[in-house]
Amino acid sequence: MSLIQLTNVSKSYTDPGSGARVPVLHGINLSIEAGESVAIVGPSGCGKSTLLNILGTLDTPDEGEIVFDGESPAKSTAKQLAALRSQKIGFIFQLHHLMPQCSVLENVLLPTLALKAPPADAVSRAESLLEQVGLKDRMNWKPAQLSGGERQRVAFVRALINQPRLILADEPTGALDETNAAALTDLLLQLQKSSEVTLIMVTHHRAQAERMGRMLTIHEGSLK
Numbered sequence: 527m528s529l530i531q532l533t534n535v536s537k538s539y540t541d542p543g544s545g546a547r548v549p550v551l552h553g554i555n556l557s558i559e560a561g562e563s564v565a566i567v568g569p570s571g572c573g574k575s576t577l578l579n580i581l582g583t584l585d586t587p588d589e590g591e592i593v594f595d596g597e598s599p600a601k602s603t604a605k606q607l608a609a610l611r612s613q614k615i616g617f618i619f620q621l622h623h624l625m626p627q628c629s630v631l632e633n634v635l636l637p638t639l640a641l642k643a644p645p646a647d648a649v650s651r652a653e654s655l656l657e658q659v660g661l662k663d664r665m666n667w668k669p670a671q672l673s674g675g676e677r678q679r680v681a682f683v684r685a686l687i688n689q690p691r692l693i694l695a696d697e698p699t700g701a702l703d704e705t706n707a708a709a710l711t712d713l714l715l716q717l718q719k720s721s722e723v724t725l726i727m728v729t730h731h732r733a734q735a736e737r738m739g740r741m742l743t744i745h746e747g748s749l750k
Contacts, residue, residue, distance in 0.1 A: 528593075529691060529724050530581060532556040535590030537576055550576050552747045554590065560691070563718055563725040565735035568744035574728045575696055577744065581726060582615055582694045583607050595691060612640040616685030616723075618695040618714075622677040624669040624684075630656065631665040634684045641688065648687065655683040658720075659713060675706040682714060686721055693718065695727040699734065711737060 535554040538547045550573045558564055566574050579585040580592065583599045592599055595614060599607060611617075616637075624633045634652040638645065645651070656662045659679040669677050678698065685693055698714065699707035711734045718725040727738065735741045743750045 528557050529560040529562075529595055530556070530558040531591075531593040532580075533591045535580065535587045535592065537573070537580065537585070537587050549747055551580075551587070551744075554749055556742070556749060558724060558726065560724055561722055563715065563739040564727070565738035565741045566726065566728045566744060567730065567732065567735045567741060570730075572744045573747050574744055578694050578696050578726065578728050581692075582617060583611060608640075612637060613688060614691045616688065616690040616693045618678075618681055618685045618693065618698045620697040620700040622669070622681040624677055624680060626669050629666050629668060630661060630672070630680050633669070633680055634687055637684060637688050645688075651689075652683065652687055655686060655717075656680075658717070659683055675702060675710060678702065678710055679713065682710070682717060686717060686723070689721070690723060692724045692726070695725065695729075697728055697730065699729070699731065707731060707734065 532554050535551060536549070537551040538549045540546070541548050554577065566577060568574050576585065580587055583594070586600065594610070599610070602610065625636065628636070631652055634656065635648055638648045653662060653665065656665055659682065661676060661679055664672065664676065669680070672680070695714065699710050702710065714725070715737065729735050
């Protein structure tokens with residue numbers, strides 16, 4: 527069953543210098559099944575992050591249609607899109623974006639605050655996930671007390687706390703050395719499988735991309 531369907535999606539931006547429209551994506555057709563792990567690769571500036579933002583409803587295409595979990599985001603209000611993102615999509619970025627004044631546990635629980643009715647088991651779920659990633663003994667630590675790899679593990683757990691249908695990861699290991707990057711890719715795939723969540727990851731690491739269930743290449747704005 528398709529979780530996401532893109533049909534003839536195109537996107538361009540205005541060059542601030544010339545005012546001309548610069549095409550970034552054109553004619554993207556893509557179907558992603560529930561539970562898949564998908565890597566998106568391609569050279570810098572090819573449109574990988576733009577595609578990820580469109581998939582996450584953070585950006586809208588100029589042309590084409592998107593269907594997410596049976597619904598069209600284009601027909602949703604800003605409030606409805608915010609609710610969709612908080613309930614069904616988890617985001618992981620190259621920089622962890624943890625709140626420095628909050629503990630590890632508090633950072634993990636932040637996405638639940640956006641829900642009208644936070645799950646009663648949110649704290650126990652957070653503790654269980656932190657135990658899975660080897661950080662249960664650091665629940666009360668602040669981000670500054672953690673290593674770079676540990677902070678990114680917290681970001682992984684935070685993305686999963688609301689039990690989303692989809693995880694979007696934009697170069698999640700880009701700031702780490704090769705050893706830590708490989709270890710975190712292992713962890714992300716383990717969490718993806720155990721949570722039965724769909725994972726889409728943008729990466730410039732070919733070896734990591736090849737470990738996903740499917741690899742897509744963007745070249746000159748088109749999927750190859």
